[in-house]
Amino acid sequence: MDTVRDVLDPTCPSQVALGIVGNKWTMLIIFALSHGVHRFSELRDRIATITPKVLTQTLRALERDGLVTRTVYPVVPPKVEYRLTNLGHSLLESIAAVREWAEMHADEVLEARERAEIPQA
Template identity: 60%
Template sequence: MVTKAATDPSAGTARSWAGRGNAFDPDCPTRVVLDRVGDKWTALVIGALSGGVLRFSELRAAIGGVAPKVLTQTLRALERDGLVTRTVHAQVPPRVDYELTDLGRSLGGPLATLTDWAETHVGQILAARERAEAAADHA
């Protein structure tokens, strides 16, 4: 006999994450956090700031390829979510520093693990993608 737990990834999730919610439930607030963490710019900003305080231009250079508007939006969202602090120094011209909060630093480890996994398996992913595209071209 096949049980629901064997066929449904959401089965039993509420029990295994007791007190934390059920991310497989579309109404679970955990999804808001997963959306933030799953954003590629979030992962790159957290990674760049894990080395310490950076100014906007330093952060943009460290990440590479991010438009100023997108970086600004990402930083605002991370600040709103309590992952990053923004400090404005009263000088001319004004200097703005960005730094991870304790909560933001706690996200660094899991994101570093995910980044390591991605770097380890990127070759396999790209090869699978090429095979799928070649198969679609011949179909």
């Protein structure tokens, strides 16, 4: 028998997965890694608005959750590479739809924000 999940139920474990996908930095890192293996500095440069601390924290969380693998090479200076796991790759199609929506409707969202900030007479 299949387990029935209800993401709106606060005890449902699917909320954990939804929290991962709902994180802005997670999505940007997944997009960046969708084109292959990257080193930390490459990710930091690609996602220009992320701080090194937040990038480190998010990469650790993604590794913990099985979406990213971290490979350390025994060289001096240390070489570390990040890549998506199969689980990470399985997210790409779903979050690509969110990315497409965001890119298509960004102007409308910004216009709505501007209208909301204008004091009504």
